[in-house]
Amino acid sequence: MRLAFLARRLGFYLAAAAAAIGLNFLLPRLMPGDPSSAIVEELERVSGQQVPAETLMSIRAIFGNPHANLAQQFADYLRQLSHGDLGVSVVNFPVPVADLVWQALPWTLLLVGTTTITAFAIGTLLGVVAGWKAGSRFDAILTPFTTFLSSVPYFWVALLALWIFGFVLGWTPLSGGYDADLPQGFSFAYAVSVLHHGVLPAATIVFSAFGGWLLGMRNMTVTTVREDYVLLAQAKGLSPKRVMFRYAARNAMLPSFTGFAMALGGVVGGALLTEIVFSYPGIGYLLYESLQKRDYPMMQGVFLLITLAVLLANLVADLAYVLLDPRIRANR
Amino acid sequence: MSAVLVVEGLTVDYVTGAEPVRACDDVSFELRRGEILGVAGESGSGKSTLITALTRLQRPPAVTTAGRIEFHGTDLVALGPDDLRKLRWTSLAIVLQSAMDALNPVMRVGAQFVDVLRAHDKTLSRKDAWTRAAELLGMVGISADRVRSYPHELSGGMRQRASIALALACGPELVVMDEPTTAVDVVMQRQILAQVLRLRRELGFAVVFVTHDLSLLLELADRIAIMYGGRIVEIGTAESLYGKPRHPYTRGLRDSFPPLRSPLRKLNGIPGSPPDLRNPPPGCPFHPRCADRFDGCDEQRPELLTIEDHAVACRLYPSGEDQS
Numbered sequence: 001m002r003l004a005f006l007a008r009r010l011g012f013y014l015a016a017a018a019a020a021i022g023l024n025f026l027l028p029r030l031m032p033g034d035p036s037s038a039i040v041e042e043l044e045r046v047s048g049q050q051v052p053a054e055t056l057m058s059i060r061a062i063f064g065n066p067h068a069n070l071a072q073q074f075a076d077y078l079r080q081l082s083h084g085d086l087g088v089s090v091v092n093f094p095v096p097v098a099d100l101v102w103q104a105l106p107w108t109l110l111l112v113g114t115t116t117i118t119a120f121a122i123g124t125l126l127g128v129v130a131g132w133k134a135g136s137r138f139d140a141i142l143t144p145f146t147t148f149l150s151s152v153p154y155f156w157v158a159l160l161a162l163w164i165f166g167f168v169l170g171w172t173p174l175s176g177g178y179d180a181d182l183p184q185g186f187s188f189a190y191a192v193s194v195l196h197h198g199v200l201p202a203a204t205i206v207f208s209a210f211g212g213w214l215l216g217m218r219n220m221t222v223t224t225v226r227e228d229y230v231l232l233a234q235a236k237g238l239s240p241k242r243v244m245f246r247y248a249a250r251n252a253m254l255p256s257f258t259g260f261a262m263a264l265g266g267v268v269g270g271a272l273l274t275e276i277v278f279s280y281p282g283i284g285y286l287l288y289e290s291l292q293k294r295d296y297p298m299m300q301g302v303f304l305l306i307t308l309a310v311l312l313a314n315l316v317a318d319l320a321y322v323l324l325d326p327r328i329r330a331n332r
Numbered sequence: 333m334s335a336v337l338v339v340e341g342l343t344v345d346y347v348t349g350a351e352p353v354r355a356c357d358d359v360s361f362e363l364r365r366g367e368i369l370g371v372a373g374e375s376g377s378g379k380s381t382l383i384t385a386l387t388r389l390q391r392p393p394a395v396t397t398a399g400r401i402e403f404h405g406t407d408l409v410a411l412g413p414d415d416l417r418k419l420r421w422t423s424l425a426i427v428l429q430s431a432m433d434a435l436n437p438v439m440r441v442g443a444q445f446v447d448v449l450r451a452h453d454k455t456l457s458r459k460d461a462w463t464r465a466a467e468l469l470g471m472v473g474i475s476a477d478r479v480r481s482y483p484h485e486l487s488g489g490m491r492q493r494a495s496i497a498l499a500l501a502c503g504p505e506l507v508v509m510d511e512p513t514t515a516v517d518v519v520m521q522r523q524i525l526a527q528v529l530r531l532r533r534e535l536g537f538a539v540v541f542v543t544h545d546l547s548l549l550l551e552l553a554d555r556i557a558i559m560y561g562g563r564i565v566e567i568g569t570a571e572s573l574y575g576k577p578r579h580p581y582t583r584g585l586r587d588s589f590p591p592l593r594s595p596l597r598k599l600n601g602i603p604g605s606p607p608d609l610r611n612p613p614p615g616c617p618f619h620p621r622c623a624d625r626f627d628g629c630d631e632q633r634p635e636l637l638t639i640e641d642h643a644v645a646c647r648l649y650p651s652g653e654d655q656s
Contacts, residue, residue, distance in 0.1 A: 227433060228428050228429075228430065228433035228434040229433065229434055229435055229436040229437070231389055231428070231434075232426070232428055232434045232435075233436070234389060234420075235387060235389055235420060235421070235425070235426045236420060236421045236447075236448040236451070237416075237417040237418065237419070237420030237421045237422070237448070237451060237452065238447060238448065238451050239417075239451070242447065242451075246436075246439070246447070247436055250436075250438055251436070251437065251438060254438075324438070325437075325438060326437070326438060326482040326484070327437055327438075327482070327484050
């Protein structure tokens with residue numbers, strides 16, 4: 001029975017992935033303009049004369065012919081995709097999109113991945129404590145303060161932090177993900193420079209994100225604490241820590257967990273604002289650049305990656321939830 | 333026989349708003365070793381408040397403002413949290429009303445036995461604790477392989493029996509039961525009651541059994557206390573309470589349930605509704621609904637006085653003498 005469930009979920013996500021790939025192919029083609037025409041126009045504008053026919057041919061060979069049959073284009077697209085080929089970047093011509101994405105991905109995973117996990121851990125832990133003793137001084141101070149923090153726009157926090165710590169105090173670099181003067185690799189100095197560059201963007205993300213987890217977890221804990229099984233756990237004379245974590249928090253965490261899995265899926269998309277403010281060399285910055293410069297193949301590649309990552313995270317969340325909540329197992 | 337539990341003048345207030353609401357007022361009783369005391373009353377009579385106060389599980393805004401709960405001479409009201417925790421389950425256990433809500437939905441049934449067994453016996457190995465959990469489930473007629481089930485995988489009756497087995501895990505001397513048979517059907521109800529009686533005979537624990545169902549207590553309890561408006565209005569042996577109820581409220585309560593073992597008769601309810609504890613009536617709290625009230629019932633509050641084997645708080649029995 002569990003295998004049938006697994007197969008059904010997998011089937012659903014494969015269908016969703018197929019639909020996502022289809023849409024990812026179709027959407028840019030429904031938009032006005034196409035990469036070939038954009039390049040041709042640019043060339044004509046710069047040179048002031050018409051592009052020769054053979055140049056036009058080679059441009060279309062690389063970026064696709066907008067006048068070709070749609071089915072033929074889709075077949076070409078799928079064939080490329082099956083080789084991991086996401087096309088060629090227009091802006092960074094002739095670097096393949098896939099190479100740029102693979103370069104940016106580790107930075108994003110490092111920065112956004114660790115901060116998402118850290119923010120979730122901090123927020124959840126503080127939320128349990130605040131909800132466990134709702135109305136205590138800890139709760140009465142922390143919860144309104146967190147509500148305030150959550151309502152401050154992120155870009156403002158990031159800019160302020162950059163201005164204070166980067167510009168006024170000069171404790172952290174103003175932009176980038178590493179010291180460009182050092183050779184890239186596993187050297188100690190390089191690792192230190194990565195940490196030095198990463199600490200401020202990371203801190204701003206955690207600072208802005210933990211509040212949401214805290215509030216959600218606090219409110220769920222407040223309701224869970226009133227459950228009979230928590231009362232019975234206390235009646236059993238278990239240690240307060242065990243009652244709090246094994247009985248109250250364990251149950252209160254279930255809804256938060258779904259949000260966490262979704263957030264992990266979103267990690268691959270990068271923290272767009274963070275990477276823009278700190279010029280961090282991740283996926284978010286890549287997307288920002290490609291949007292600004294209308295680098296269609298780039299955008300398409302990044303969107304596809306983000307979609308697939310979100311789908312994967314959802315699948316993992318689905319499966320993990322089954323492990324976390326035995327009641328779900330029974331209904332499947 | 334020595335008393336396991338002596339409750340004296342127990343008073344519980346709900347401190348909300350300007351005026352505290354008194355849900356338990358000057359409650360006193362004794363419980364002997366292995367005795368089953370039934371506590372009956374309508375909704376709002378203070379019986380649930382009494383349970384959380386007895387087991388020291390009350391949460392704000394409920395506050396015990398006066399009285400003592402002596403368990404073998406130790407006053408539970410004055411006990412600190414650490415000492416109280418050592419006493420819990422090994423001496424004082426509880427069965428809650430709805431076993432569905434009382435068992436942790438994400439823990440295996442057995443694990444909920446294992447954690448309490450090992451919390452109170454540090455020398456017990458994990459393996460032995462699981463074996464012990466299976467034995468305890470067997471005691472209430474649940475097969476040993478169910479020890480690895482989750483609560484939702486058991487039927488309602490099984491869950492309730494598992495809760496009773498859980499309460500007995502550490503061999504308590506006193507088990508407080510809060511309407512443990514309300515959520516199950518009548519057949520299961522009888523089966524559970526029979527099991528409680530059998531286990532009490534075998535293990536010798538005392539029980540405080542709280543319910544709104546007086547007829548059920550007549551089958552089960554040695555003595556019965558009737559609560560009204562936060563006070564005990566009558567307390568006596570099950571036979572004398574059923575055969576010769578003194579308080580007009582007890583009579584009303586008895587006559588509003590169909591008898592379990594005798595032919596059907598016409599049932600009479602008690603007119604009116606329970607008192608509003610935020611604004612209790614002066615004098616005897618039952619007087620607005622009482623058919624036998626007379627001059628002064630709305631002014632003087634009667635004290636609980638002993639008549640023969642029985643105690644009653646009603647002005648019909650002014651100096652502890654029987655009226656007839």
